[in-house]
Amino acid sequence: MIEFRKDRPVWRQVAEEMRRRIAAKKPGDLIDSELSMVQEFGIARGTARKVIAYLREEGVIYTVPGLGSFVGPEPPEDVSPVSEAAP
Secondary structure (H helix, E strand, C coil): CCCCCCCCCHHHHHHHHHHHHHHCCCCCCECCCHHHHHHHHCCCHHHHHHHHHHHHHHCCEEEECCCEEEECCCCCCCCCCCCCCCC
């Protein structure tokens, strides 16, 4: 858990930490879920959603419904972020 400063919104501080973590990943890598952020940082689920929405608006991540959020940039529509095993 990080120690939050009182002079800045909590969601911004969490977003900055997530941005640092994302910088160490490759495009298409899965990022922490809302629930894992809630548990790790001790924040409300709504705050975690705000962090993800903010990072998505910046183009740092993209979200695939039912799969999660991934390191951006978003691939073309015909490319899946999850590799499928050959039959």
